[in-house]
Amino acid sequence: MRKNIIIEHATMVTPLGRKARKGAAMGELSVTADATVIVTDGIIEYAGPTEGRPATRPDEHYTLLDAHGNVLLPGFVDSHTHLIFGGFRPDEFGWRLRGESYMSIMERGGGIQSTVNATREASEDELVEKAQWFIDRMSEMGVTTVEAKSGYGLDSDTELKMLDAIERLACKTGQRAEVVATFLGAHAVPREYAGRTGEYVDLIINEMLPRFKGKAKCCDVFCEKNVFELEDSRRLLEAAAAMGYSLKLHADEIVTLGGGELSASLGALSADHLLHVSDEGVKAMAEAGVVATLLPLTAFALKEPYAPARKFIEAGAAVALATDLNPGSCFSGSIPLTIALACIYMKMTVEETITALTLNGAAALGMADRIGSIEPGKRGDFVMLGCDNYNVLPYYVGMNCVKTTIFDGRIVAQNP
Ligand SMILES: [Zn+2]
CATH class of the missing domain: 2.30.40.10 (Urease, subunit C, domain 1)
Structure with a gap:
């Protein structure tokens, strides 16, 4: 061609x-x-x-x-998505709109565990076919490079199945966008490891990271209170860096934990979400050159406060924008709405949003040179x-x- x-x-x-x-x-x-x-x-x-x-x-x-x-x-670079997954969760969205609590939704079989179950059951072909539909829609909105994370397997074989699906999407003939794989085995603590987070981190370090080397460019972690806290996140990411992975973090999304500071001390490519980043975290990221990847669609869908884009820009940091397309908190890959929210609610200028969705998105994937x-x-x-x-x-x-x-x-x- x-x-x-x-x-x-x-x-x-x-x-x-x-x-x-x-x-x-x-x-x-x-x-x-x-x-x-x-x-x-x-x-x-x-x-x-x-x-x-x-x-x-x-x-x-x-x-x-x-x-x-x-x-x-x-071309637009969507540097943060979870576009490979099994199942759908529209019922849960309805429950949430009616005011049901997160815990009640979990008890009814919703939440991330329902996507994990459906992804474990799905065939690789099904995962590829479903993800291709999203990539086609994103292509119509101008996306030419898209990151895709694993993280709905939470066991070695299913994580591999997700990464293989991403590889197939990336190698399709007539492909419409480059697909870049990120390994997110530390997306949640799987039910089998409840109360044994450290042991699950050991499994990731000893079994998954060596097995997926070369299949994923980046290693990511959901660094959050009661999920993977700072020390587990640091231990995991240091091991990943030693094996040649570039680093990313879901950081300071729900509470102020210090994920921004951690990303700076590790020299990560990006820290993402950052709704509750501290002023010290903003400063540390700016100084270390960590890209702040902000995801306004998620804040919108969850009715959370938007990340402090102006604080990052005024501190001299690089901001990227991405969709966070995923089956739970933010089922949208809308680039137009991302831009509108960034300008209207995060007070970014149109020029800044263009840079955030192109060159800075590329930098968040370590690809700004090409x-x-x-x-x-x-x-x-x-x-x-x-x-x-x-x-x-x-x-x-x-x-x-x-x-x-x-x-x-x-x-x-x-x-x-
Ligand atoms: Zn995410």
Whole structure:
């Protein structure tokens, strides 16, 4: 399949660089009024004024796209999702809306354990087919790189089945987005290990981490009070780092525990959620260069306070935005709603949200050197909007304003 495309006369809007943009620099975008982008074999060769373009003549080997009157952005990077899972939990959502407590829902067979049971029962084919549906929808919203976590198996074989499913999604022919695997065996303490958290951490360190090496790029942990607290999280992540995994944390989501500070002391790629991060955590993450990945859809769905995006930006940290698509707390992969909530409730500027969903999302996956901006040498991943004003991104509250998605130099989604 050819991966050569020339996009002409676009309003090109992109952050620049090969690492995360921090603080005030998040708001600085490069804007080129009449730009041309030339992609050969999936890699951007030229991105700049149409007038200065090299004399590559479009021939039968190149797709030619006229983007006159359209904004061209880098492809969106959704750097935090749980899109592989068995079962669905709509009944539980209804119970929650009627005010049932978390404990009562657990007693009725809801909660994460119900997804764990359904994922253990599901075949790998079923997991792949279901996840592909989400990836296709996300592709229509401009996503060209998506992270997918394991973590609904909580035993070695089911975690492997999830990682194998992710690998199959990542290797599909005609794929619509790159899929990056994260191992999240420490998502919850499985029922079989109730009251024996330390022993479950031992199992992850001694059996799962060595077994999944090479199958997952990152290792993640749900660092939270009464789940995996600071010392268990540190022990797990230090072992993972020693085996070559990059590190991520679900941190300070429910209470202020010190996950932000822990991520900084470990040199993690990102700490995510951060609704209740302390001021010290914000400062430590900014200084250590840990990306703060904020997930406004989850805060919205749970009616929780939004994470302090402005605090992070004012402290000079890099902020990324992601959907947190999962079957429990946040069953949404909506990029448009993520942008609207970030602008309206977290007071991020449109420019900052663009950086957060592109270059900084890439940095949260350790990939900012090859995706996340429109620059020569990077992969040809783009989002073309239906008009030439990028302020439509939050203005279209929850509605999709993406016209065309281009992944790896190929048009992979076109909306009417
Ligand atoms: Zn999550």
